[in-house]
Amino acid sequence: MNEKIARFFEERRPQTPCLVVDLDVVEQNYHALADALPDARIYYAVKANPAPEILSLLSRLGSAFDTASVPEIQMVLDAGCTADRISYGNTIKKESDIRRAFELGVRLFAFDSVEELEKISRAAPGARVFCRILTSGEGAEWPLSRKFGCDLKMARELLLKAKAMNVEPWGVSFHVGSQQKDLMQWDLAIHQVAMLFRELEVLGVDLGMINLGGGFPTRYRSDVPESAAYGQAIFDSLRRHFGNHIPETIVEPGRGMVGNAGIIESEVVLVSRKSAADAKRWVYLDIGKFSGLAETMDEAIQYPIEVLGETETETEAVVLAGPTCDSADVLYEKAEYKLPLDLKAGDRVRIHATGAYTTTYSAVCFNGFAPLQQYCI
Numbered sequence: 001m002n003e004k005i006a007r008f009f010e011e012r013r014p015q016t017p018c019l020v021v022d023l024d025v026v027e028q029n030y031h032a033l034a035d036a037l038p039d040a041r042i043y044y045a046v047k048a049n050p051a052p053e054i055l056s057l058l059s060r061l062g063s064a065f066d067t068a069s070v071p072e073i074q075m076v077l078d079a080g081c082t083a084d085r086i087s088y089g090n091t092i093k094k095e096s097d098i099r100r101a102f103e104l105g106v107r108l109f110a111f112d113s114v115e116e117l118e119k120i121s122r123a124a125p126g127a128r129v130f131c132r133i134l135t136s137g138e139g140a141e142w143p144l145s146r147k148f149g150c151d152l153k154m155a156r157e158l159l160l161k162a163k164a165m166n167v168e169p170w171g172v173s174f175h176v177g178s179q180q181k182d183l184m185q186w187d188l189a190i191h192q193v194a195m196l197f198r199e200l201e202v203l204g205v206d207l208g209m210i211n212l213g214g215g216f217p218t219r220y221r222s223d224v225p226e227s228a229a230y231g232q233a234i235f236d237s238l239r240r241h242f243g244n245h246i247p248e249t250i251v252e253p254g255r256g257m258v259g260n261a262g263i264i265e266s267e268v269v270l271v272s273r274k275s276a277a278d279a280k281r282w283v284y285l286d287i288g289k290f291s292g293l294a295e296t297m298d299e300a301i302q303y304p305i306e307v308l309g310e311t312e313t314e315t316e317a318v319v320l321a322g323p324t325c326d327s328a329d330v331l332y333e334k335a336e337y338k339l340p341l342d343l344k345a346g347d348r349v350r351i352h353a354t355g356a357y358t359t360t361y362s363a364v365c366f367n368g369f370a371p372l373q374q375y376c377i
Helices: 003-012 024-035 054-063 070-078 096-104 113-122 152-161 183-202 227-242 255-261 294-299
Strands: 019-020 040-045 064-067 086-088 106-109 126-134 139-141 168-173 178-180 209-212 248-251 264-274 281-285 306-307 315-321 330-332 339-341 346-352 373-376
Touching: 003 019, 003 255, 024 255, 054 064, 064 070, 070 086, 070 096, 070 281, 096 113, 106 113, 113 152, 126 152, 126 209, 126 227, 152 168, 152 183, 168 183, 168 227, 183 209, 183 227, 209 294, 255 264, 294 330, 306 339
Parallel strands: 019 373, 040 064, 040 248, 064 086, 086 106, 106 126, 126 168, 168 209, 209 248, 281 315
Antiparallel strands: 019 264, 139 178, 264 281, 264 346, 306 346, 315 330, 315 339
């Protein structure tokens, strides 16, 4: 348990559910990744947690930022960052939003289709563009395949087309999937990108940047490799496939930057069974899928859960669910979560490693429940 956060809960006793983020942990994570990848530029993925305190801290530390919308761009600018440290990394953008981002000073844009490239050429003349390629997402607990990226053949055609347009073809990006534990997934993608770089060089397009995306994990219920292991694997791969001509390299950590910095405290609302013969109790919390725990969908992300206070040591398997009147608001039914036999309504639990993708997934008053409150300390 993070002692700083535990002290905050003890002294402030905030109303539940709420998330508390330790900014010192965020700073430690930033330095760990920067040390692991000293030649790469960090572009924090704002969507993971856009708290002003986090953005201001990372801006002071020298981070750049990966943004998904004009409001995120404005948040980063308001945090003290300059536009030359911002990438508009969403491949799905309104032309009016591209134009507004360009007016705000953004000059780096992602695309994965000719239609998006044409929008950027019209709305952001002279901007640098990078093409996102498809990856399998194998090994990731939260895959990002299918919706984003194009195949290598199309990427080559698009970057060739970009050369003849009012933009600068600058690089290639990929994302190996969020919460990626397989270090070799970067090698597979870097190998493809290196081949693409060489093919385009022969055709007269000299690219200058490779965007390695995110995927850096946080620890949930099982151990994950340290930042240093990812850094070494990525550097070895870059050297193997690019030799001494490694291009400018950027990474886009989100979960790995803030995930382990946050803890949610929640209250047990109800403990019950569906029948006298039911083998599992149902434990309903005052937080669910629609108030911050959307990543429990398909039980993909499994958060460590701690019961507070003195309880029986004997436990049994439970179904964990949220408080809303929606049948989809079930957190864990197949995953093996065991809680004390004497657990009752009013007890408190802490959900660890919840600093990423919780407040940003919190719905606005679904069933009348307020969005997830956050405190940065």
